[in-house]
Amino acid sequence: MQHPLPRRGLLAGLAALPPLAALSACQVQGGADEANATFPTRAVDFWVPFDAGGSGDLISRAIAKAAEKPLGQSLPVTNKPGANGAVGLKELLAGKSDGYTISLAVKSLFAIGPLVVDDPDAVVIEDLRIITTLTNEGYVLVVHGDSPYQTLDDLLKADKVNFGTTGVGTGSQLSAGLLFGIAGVEATDVPFDGGGPTVTALLGQDIDAASLSLAETMPHIEAGDMRPLCVFSEERSVFLDNVPTALELNYNILVDQRRFIVVPADTPDEVVGVLTLAFEEAREGSEYGQFLADNFMERWEVDGMEAELHLAEATEQFAAQIAESGVELGSAE
Known part of the structure; x- marks a missing residue:
């Protein structure tokens, strides 16, 4: 499994890369027409696997706007709702792992969904790589x-x-x-x-x-x-x-609910590095901080490995609560 490196060690871990000012010159391991290009050379699509108007949609649009300047490209947001985010993430995994499509993801899909939904083709966190964490709500x-x-x-x-x-x-x-x-x-x-x-x-x-x-x-x-x-x-x-x-x-x-941004697990390290640094800079912006305050959201800012550990621990916690209660939750069946 691949993980984004912790913020404190990101540049050290990607020692082969140039410093932040030159990260836009990294090589993309994508299609032939972009093999020798730098990332990103065009807009990066940001998918929200939920309907418009909800909390996930709001935070996605706010962080996408904040990340455009540090990334150097636009981040158009598209809603792809269905199955608590699973529909959009399955489509993400079926596409190219070149960093030009990223998606919001939520804790409940990985920590609650498996407890109540019998889906043999369920999206698992091992299929994805966490670029950045966002909120705890x-x-x-x-x-x-x-x-x-x-x-x-x-x-x-x-x-x-x-x-x-x-x-x-x-x-x-x-x-x-x-x-x-x-x-x-x-x-x-x-x-x-x-x-x-x-x-x-x-x-x-x-x-x-x-x-x-x-x-x-x-x-x-x-x-x-x-x-x-x-x-x-x-x-x-x-x-x-x-x-x-x-x-x-x-x-x-x-x-509670935690929100974060993901790409397919086999996305090149160099591309993940560019995206991670851009979103880290975006999170530090005053406009984004004001958005969180105005929308009653708390920050959740940990590295990818710590986020995955939290998801695993939450799954055990929720399973225990369900078992203790004896309640059978409704499913999609």
């Missing part, structure tokens, strides 16, 4: 602002609940599914392809509740269109300090 359970459910206890006393999720095998599904299952509520899982359509469904009162990220919900909470009932983090959110955690309410549920 918590989940909040929300109802419509006009909902009769004022508290979590009110909701859990309902005869039946239709809850929206951002897809099968997501942290959105896991957090809400565990909660309703442990509480013994007759609840129906309504999956969507990402946060955008889930938010739309809740605002339209097509569903009773949903577990979504703070980025997707806070503007609506502040506007009074959504009401938060609990968060699934270890501690209360600084943005919602009056909202209890599931742990406080005696539900042992801890779920």
Whole structure:
């Protein structure tokens, strides 16, 4: 398995490369027409394997814009939704490993998906190489602002609940599914392809509740269109300090979402080096930092090997939570 080198050792590990100012002169091991060209000589396509409007879409567009200057090329964003990111990533792996197509990826696809989705052709992290990590986002359970459910206890006393999720095998599904299952509520899982359509469904009162990220919900909470009932983090959110955690309410549920950017595992080291350094510079920009603050997102900035270790540990954690609860989560079957 290949890994991007840690930030502190990237230049040392790529000793054969020139310094950052000259990294654009690296050789591309791509098609014949680009074999002797430098990377990048044209736009780099940035795929978002989710619908527009959700948290993943928002962060992708922000980091793509911030990375254009250090990369020296445009980064047009294209949405390729489906199966919690699996559809877009499978298409990425079927294409060229030349660095001209990169994609957002999420923790839940690798740490939750295998626990609830039986897919013999599932995308595994070993097929990919992490260019850079981006964010750590918590989940909040929300109802419509006009909902009769004022508290979590009110909701859990309902005869039946239709809850929206951002897809099968997501942290959105896991957090809400565990909660309703442990509480013994007759609840129906309504999956969507990402946060955008889930938010739309809740605002339209097509569903009773949903577990979504703070980025997707806070503007609506502040506007009074959504009401938060609990968060699934270890501690209360600084943005919602009056909202209890599931742990406080005696539900042992801890779920978060991590986002990062990937390329196929066999992408040349030189190309990965250029991309990694460009995104590291982009993450340090004040405009990107302001975007994170404005959208209630926390930074997650570790090297690729540490990120993969986190995914492995999270898989064990989520499997233990599911086993302890005895809850069977809905699948795509």
